Amino acid sequence: MAIVEKNRKALPHSQPQEAGLKSSAARWGIFAFTLLISLTAVELFLRAGFFQPSFDMNGWKIVLDRKILFKIKPHSGPDINNLGFRGPDISPHSKKPRILFLGDSFVFGVNVDESKTAPAVLQKMLSDKYELINMGIQGYGPDQSLIQLTDEGLNLSPSLVILCIFPANDFSDIQKNQLFEVTADRTLRRSKTNVVEATLPPLDLLYLFQFVAAKLKQEREAGSIGPLSLREFGSAYDRLFITLFADGYDLDLIHDRYSDFSAGKIKLMSAVLHRFKETLATKKIPFLVTILPSASNMQEDNFFKTSNIPIEKYFTNEDVVTEICDKESIPCINFYPLFKQVKDKHPSILFFDKKDRHLNEGGYAFVAASVYEYIQKYHLD
Numbered sequence: 001m002a003i004v005e006k007n008r009k010a011l012p013h014s015q016p017q018e019a020g021l022k023s024s025a026a027r028w029g030i031f032a033f034t035l036l037i038s039l040t041a042v043e044l045f046l047r048a049g050f051f052q053p054s055f056d057m058n059g060w061k062i063v064l065d066r067k068i069l070f071k072i073k074p075h076s077g078p079d080i081n082n083l084g085f086r087g088p089d090i091s092p093h094s095k096k097p098r099i100l101f102l103g104d105s106f107v108f109g110v111n112v113d114e115s116k117t118a119p120a121v122l123q124k125m126l127s128d129k130y131e132l133i134n135m136g137i138q139g140y141g142p143d144q145s146l147i148q149l150t151d152e153g154l155n156l157s158p159s160l161v162i163l164c165i166f167p168a169n170d171f172s173d174i175q176k177n178q179l180f181e182v183t184a185d186r187t188l189r190r191s192k193t194n195v196v197e198a199t200l201p202p203l204d205l206l207y208l209f210q211f212v213a214a215k216l217k218q219e220r221e222a223g224s225i226g227p228l229s230l231r232e233f234g235s236a237y238d239r240l241f242i243t244l245f246a247d248g249y250d251l252d253l254i255h256d257r258y259s260d261f262s263a264g265k266i267k268l269m270s271a272v273l274h275r276f277k278e279t280l281a282t283k284k285i286p287f288l289v290t291i292l293p294s295a296s297n298m299q300e301d302n303f304f305k306t307s308n309i310p311i312e313k314y315f316t317n318e319d320v321v322t323e324i325c326d327k328e329s330i331p332c333i334n335f336y337p338l339f340k341q342v343k344d345k346h347p348s349i350l351f352f353d354k355k356d357r358h359l360n361e362g363g364y365a366f367v368a369a370s371v372y373e374y375i376q377k378y379h380l381d
Contacts, residue, residue, distance in 0.1 A: 018045060053200060057245070058110065058138070068147045069177060069196045069244060072137060079114040083152065086114050087134045090156070096131045099375075100153050102145040103164030106292055107136025109364060111356040118164075118359075121368035126375070136164065139245045141173030142272050143180050150279060160286045162371065163276060167317035168294040169247040171265040174272060176243055179267075180315075188271035199240040252317045254309055270324050277330055286331075288374065290367065291321050292359075293336035295352035333370055 053064040054073065061076035072084040082089045086108055101107050101119040109117030119134035126132070133156060135148055145163055153161065174180070178194045253262045273289070280287045296303045297314040304314060318336050325332040339351050351363035359367065 004248050024119065038288055055241075060138075063207055064196055064200065066194075066200065068144050068151070069138070069179070069194060070137075085133065085135050085137075086117065087132075089118065089132060092155070093157070096132050097159035098131045098133060098156055099126075099160045099162065100133050100135055100149070100156065100158045101147060101162045101164070102140075102153070103136045103290075104140045104166055104170070105136070105138040106166055106271055106359060107134060107135070107164045108138050109134075109358075110138050111358045112361055112364065116361045116364055118364045118367045118371070119326070119364050125368060125372045130159070130375075133158075139247070141170050141177055142269065142276075143174040143177055146272055146279075147179070154279075154283065158285055160288065160375070161276075161280055162288045162290060163273075164290045164292060165321055166292050166294070167250075167321050168296065169250050171253060171269055171317065171320075172250040173247070174268050175265050180272065182271045186267070187272060188275045191222045195243055199236050227230065249294070249303065250307075250317065251307065253320055254313050257316060257320065265322070266320060269321070270328070273330060274322055274328055277328055286378075288371070289321070289325050289330055289332040290371065291318050291325075291332055291334045291336075292367070293318055295357040296353075298336060298339055298348060300354075304344065331374075333374060335370070336368065338370060339366075 026251065036321075059077055060080060061073035063071050063073050065071050072080055072200060074080065074082050074084045079086055081087055092305055099122075101122075103117045107118065109120075114120055117134060117136075119136070123130075123132040134155060135145070137144070137148075140148075142163060142165055149161065176195065178191050178198070181191050182189050183189055183197075193217075250265075252259070252265065256262060257266070279288055297318075301311075301314065305313075315336050318334060320333050322332060324330075342349055349362070351366060353360045
C-alpha cells in the first residue's frame, strides 16, 4: 500500500512534465516547419530573379543562368533592349516578317556601335520590309543559341533564322559548356550538369550567403564595400569566368581532325546543327548558317606561323562546318572564300579590326550585304 500511495503521489507530478515535453516538441516542430517554409519562400523569391549571380563586363550586366549559362540583363546598357539583346525594344508580335540573327560577339558587335552591327546594317538594307532582331550574345556558342531559339526565338514567330558560327572557338565552346551530349544513336540530349551548375551552389540562397560573406570580407580588407566582381568569390568562380569568356583558338581539328577528341567535337556540332534544322523544319522556318573565319587565318597569320601550321590547314575548322552543313542540307554562307576574293583583287582591304580582332565596320557591312543578297535571291518573304 505504501508503494501504491507513493506512485499515486508521483502521478500528478509526471503528467505536467510529459505534457511539457510534448508542448516543447510541438513548438520545435512548428518552428522547423515555419523555417522550412520561410527558406523555401526566400529560395523561390531569389530564383524568380530578384537576386542573381551577376557581374559587369564591357558596360553590360552579365547574369549567370543555370539553363543557358548566362544572359545579359534587360535594359542594363543604353543599347540593350527589353529582352536583353542589342537593339531597340521588341514587342511580342509584329506585322512584319521577322529575321532572327543568332551567334556570339560577332553578331552582338562587341567592338562597334549598335548601328554598325551586321543585323543593324542588314535592317537598313531591307528597310521596313523585315524586322531584324539581333540575338547575338558575347561569348555564346551554337549550343546556347539553340536554347535561345527554343526558349525565346520561336515565341517571336520568325520568318528566317540565321545562325553565325565562328569555328575558331565554337567547337570548343559547345564542348566545355557541357550543355549537351550526344547519345549512342547520335541523338542530342541535355547534359545532367553544365559548367555553371557545377560551379554555383545548388540553392541561390547559399549563393546569397556567399555574396554577403564576400562583401563582409571586402569591407574588412578594404575598409569599405564597393562593386563586387564575380571573380572575387574565389578560384571556382574565377575558373568559371575563364571557361565562359577566355576563348583561345581551337587547334584540335587543325592538328588532327580525325582523332577521337576532334571526332567528339565534330559529332556534337553536327548534332546541334541537326537539332536547329529539325526544330525549324517543323515550323517551316527557313534556316541559314553563316561561317566566319578569324583574323588569325584571314588577315594576320603570325599565330599560325609560330604554331607551325601549314597554310593548307588554315581553314580546317571552317571547312568542317561547311561539310556538316552540306551533309545536313543546311544552306550556308562560308565567308572565307568571299573575303579572299575581295582581298585578291584589293590586298589593302581589311575585314578585321587590328587590335580587337573582331570584324571592323567594313567587315560587318560585307556580312550584311552577303546575307541581303541571299534573302533577295531566295525571295524569303
